[in-house]
Amino acid sequence: MPEIKVALIREGKVPVDRRVTLTPQQAVELQKKFPHVKVYCQRSEHRCFTDSQYEELGIPLVDDVSHCDIMLGVKEVPIPELIADKTYLFFSHTIKKQAYNKTLLQEILRKNICLIDYERLTNEKGNRIVAFGRFAGIVGAYNGLYTYGKKSGLYDIRRAKDCYDLEDLKIEYAKVKLPPIKIALTGAGRVARGAMEVMNGVGIRKVSPKEYLEQNFDESVYAQLFVTDYNLKRGGGDFSRQEFFKYPEQFEPGFQPYTQMTDLFIAGAFWDHRAPVLFFREDMLEDNFQIKVIADITCDIEGSIPSTKRPTTIENPVYDYDPQEDKVVEEPFTDSRYVSVMAIDNLPSELPRDASRSFGENLIRYVFPNLFGKDDGMIARATIAKEGKLTEPYLYLTDYVEGEA
Incomplete structure (x- = not known):
């Protein structure tokens, strides 16, 4: 099975969020559970867990994550930091046609990015899987x-x-x-x-x-x-x-x-x-x-x-x-x-260690088996954009991204 490189990207939205998608221990656990996955940590001065805590457990620290396939973040990624042709997971705040993130989704489509929104990760009954x-x-x-x-x-x-x-x-x-x-x-x-x-x-x-x-x-x-x-x-x-x-x-x-x-x-x-x-x-x-x-x-x-x-x-x-x-x-x-x-509007950031630990546990238990293995439909349901287009469940956003909403 080909290696999948995963980046824990630094949070770039201002004000800066201190939460992480995976704690240092969870990054190690992910690699043990899925041997074909390699995790990299993008350096950041603001995380609730320090760069050295990741490095001490063998997670490589990098500044450039362009060699990675999947980008794990929490909040919206600033438009200048988006890397074309990658897969991103974060809270995009676009599904309600939020005006302040229209240009973000437009750029995601333009850059051929696959966007998976945490908010749309649900089980077959429609219940959310990960949340703060x-x-x-x-x-x-x-x-x-x-x-x-x-x-x-x-x-x-x-x-x-x-x-x-x-x-x-x-x-x-x-x-x-x-x-x-x-x-x-x-x-x-x-x-x-x-x-x-x-x-x-x-x-x-x-x-x-x-x-x-x-x-x-x-x-x-x-x-x-x-x-x-x-x-x-x-x-x-x-x-x-x-x-x-x-x-x-x-x-x-x-x-x-x-x-x-x-x-x-x-x-x-x-x-x-x-x-x-x-x-x-x-x-x-x-x-x-x-x-x-x-x-x-x-x-x-x-x-x-x-x-x-x-x-x-x-x-x-x-x-x-x-x-x-x-x-x-x-x-x-x-x-x-x-x-x-x-x-x-980012209350969990005031308890970033506990919030991150709980979030990462649910990612490893419920989401990653679908992301790095066989998808039972969870990932597909949460994928807003792929190959430069809105996916079928999100075609209602067409007027939004075309500037008519």
Whole structure:
């Protein structure tokens, strides 16, 4: 079997991401499991695992990866760094026709690159195989608590990025002592489950949406909200999940009762642009709008949450939003009338070691047997571009790459 050369490419997107696709130990494991695969590590000053840690385990360090066949990265590869006629795996953020990455996909097609998107790696049931969702939820919920502590002045905990790993983070969030506030969390997937790890770890009691809206508590509580809890059928009638996911445009917002009861809102649910927004700016101007802090893990810009005007960064994680003027106030915690927003779009990068380790485990266990052996359809389903063309499942992107979308 011919040798396949795999490059662990350095992350070039700014701000730089510290995650890796494979830890040093996992790079060795990959070669043992697939003897025809040879791994090279492109030098980088920013990884959570150092170049020397790879080199010590026999992984060659290189600056030029043009001799490699497959390029493994995490975030989008900067256009000038794309190498023609190679196979790339990374999160391309193009499948929703994201305007900011149109030129990236155009260049991938022009350079005859085979693009395999992690987000589209699924099993036969359509469930995603690899994702950083759990760690996005963990860090997002932690950052929500961090922001609430800063805004209220009740406590001060370290930033997640300053914690060595998840165990260190757990020690830190155990210090949080909350007053009897209410926390709303949307979502049912990996992100929400990660967020609930933090809520439960802090000792915040989970209550039902009904209890959340109808009762007062002498302790902090949170409610996990599903789409059935905050979307309403237009014109009335029973809610059908099947109908909602197929025709979300036929529903309207029903989140407003929660805005009147919530102090901290953690947004962890996937949002379809055809679906109702959660609430409007006008709702935020009402006297009964209670939310003081929004931790928007989903970070859909100008999407379901009107205050998410732009992403925040790991270095500057929070801004204030003035609903009266509909504008961002860069210096947070300046006015109690403002809502403080945390909307970091690469949250797992604050726990890069744990997030990378988990990601690499799933690559080795589920993805690489298909990539380096016989594909059961997983790789084909995730291949957006090949031989200079969009593949059949992604022909809907044609108007996007041709500049008409």
